Amino acid sequence: MYTSRAFSTLPDRYLSMTTMTSSHTDSNHPQNKESLRPSIVPFIGLHIACLGILWTGFTVESLLLCAALYVVRVFGITAGYHRLLAHRSFKAGRVTQFLIVMAGAMSLQRGPLWWAAKHREHHRDSDTPADAHSPRHFGFMGAHMGWIFRPRYKADLNLIRDFAQYPELRWLEKNQYLPGMALGVACYLLGGWDAFFVGYCLSTVLVYHVTFMINSLAHVFGRQRFLTGDDSRNNAVLAVLAMGEGWHNNHHYYPSTARAGFRWYEIDMTYYVLWTLSKFGLVWDLRQPPQSVLRGTKAPTTRIIDLTAGHLASAFCMDELSQRIRTAWADSHHMDELKQRARQARESVETYLADIDLPHLPTIEELRALARRKFADVPALEDVVQRAHARLVAGVSERLTRDLVPQTA
Ligand SMILES: [Zn+2]
Numbered sequence: 001m002y003t004s005r006a007f008s009t010l011p012d013r014y015l016s017m018t019t020m021t022s023s024h025t026d027s028n029h030p031q032n033k034e035s036l037r038p039s040i041v042p043f044i045g046l047h048i049a050c051l052g053i054l055w056t057g058f059t060v061e062s063l064l065l066c067a068a069l070y071v072v073r074v075f076g077i078t079a080g081y082h083r084l085l086a087h088r089s090f091k092a093g094r095v096t097q098f099l100i101v102m103a104g105a106m107s108l109q110r111g112p113l114w115w116a117a118k119h120r121e122h123h124r125d126s127d128t129p130a131d132a133h134s135p136r137h138f139g140f141m142g143a144h145m146g147w148i149f150r151p152r153y154k155a156d157l158n159l160i161r162d163f164a165q166y167p168e169l170r171w172l173e174k175n176q177y178l179p180g181m182a183l184g185v186a187c188y189l190l191g192g193w194d195a196f197f198v199g200y201c202l203s204t205v206l207v208y209h210v211t212f213m214i215n216s217l218a219h220v221f222g223r224q225r226f227l228t229g230d231d232s233r234n235n236a237v238l239a240v241l242a243m244g245e246g247w248h249n250n251h252h253y254y255p256s257t258a259r260a261g262f263r264w265y266e267i268d269m270t271y272y273v274l275w276t277l278s279k280f281g282l283v284w285d286l287r288q289p290p291q292s293v294l295r296g297t298k299a300p301t302t303r304i305i306d307l308t309a310g311h312l313a314s315a316f317c318m319d320e321l322s323q324r325i326r327t328a329w330a331d332s333h334h335m336d337e338l339k340q341r342a343r344q345a346r347e348s349v350e351t352y353l354a355d356i357d358l359p360h361l362p363t364i365e366e367l368r369a370l371a372r373r374k375f376a377d378v379p380a381l382e383d384v385v386q387r388a389h390a391r392l393v394a395g396v397s398e399r400l401t402r403d404l405v406p407q408t409a
């Protein structure tokens with residue numbers, strides 16, 4: 001557990017990085033303008049660099065290196081960035097923690113604190129407009145990689161204060177490109193250009209996309225075992241590629257567990273490695289899903305039921321349904337009845353508001369005095385005053401009641 005004292009030892013840079021939450025994006029904020037360029041450069045650069053394979057071709061050694069760097073770095077992301085930093089689903093000593101997180105940092109997916117904070121935002125805002133990478137709101141490609149080019153790429157680092165207390169993780173955050181770049185240089189120096197292009201560049205690009213597929217594919221294709229109020233899915237193919245993270249609906253249902261595969265046949269390589277490391281005492285307290293979760297008997301909250309109901313209803317277009325009903329009722333008494341009831345309801349509100357003493361509304365006498373100053377004092381002026389008062393009551397009552405009836409669309 002972190003303490004407020006631990007916070008006070010953090011550099012101001014970390015404590016004041018309330019850059020934005022995803023729901024409060026301000027693209028004019030100076031820190032947001034400091035922007036994404038450095039992260040986009042390696043992302044685009046490594047894709048282009050893969051063209052070097054056309055020149056070197058593949059060798060068995062370079063392919064083995066590619067596979068090894070893929071596995072090590074996917075594990076660094078899934079176990080280090082995700083299950084440890086974002087979800088605190090197990091514990092590790094400082095050295096082990098640093099090494100696992102370092103493996104994630106070699107993926108060039110920005111710093112561990114940024115990544116974990118962004119992921120905590122994802123669970124908080126899943127598939128709402130505030131979620132930076134929701135396919136529901138930004139389309140498949142927008143969720144897959146388009147979001148990293150947008151201002152909401154910024155994360156609220158206050159969400160990761162617990163791990164920001166470790167100087168070595170802050171160092172990694174500050175030098176977030178160093179491990180990835182050093183790995184690239186090492187591949188070239190030790191193995192030549194084919195080790196660099198195939199072993200390093202290709203595996204980095206694959207790690208990018210398999211990670212991004214959890215944001216895109218795992219919220220679009222697959223099955224939903226649990227009601228989670230979002231679009232998360234279980235996808236077996238992705239579970240193999242992403243070392244267990246494809247059991248994404250399980251994970252959204254109960255995010256704080258070290259396991260994403262809840263059943264024996266749900267392959268979760270990240271968990272198997274963590275379990276093995278726990279046998280050597282390198283990690284411990286691997287959090288397990290409770291029996292109620294495994295059996296699926298944990299009752300969903302009212303919020304989740306509401307969100308799920310909203311998603312179900314959104315399969316239909318309210319405007320179109322209303323138009324169809326209006327057309328079907330064109331020659332029936334239903335529309336007349338509806339109009340009459342709506343009018344009665346409005347009149348009832350206006351009568352109530354006219355009868356009570358509305359603060360701030362000008363009185364008849366004040367309107368009369370104003371009218372006499374503005375217009376000729378003719379007999380019809382009293383009519384003008386009365387109607388102006390009625391208009392003010394009607395206008396204010398419409399505005400006062402506008403937000404009182406919940407909108408269903
Ligand atoms: Zn998700």
Ligand SMILES: [Zn+2]
Nearest residue numbers: 086119251255
């Ligand atoms: Zn998560």
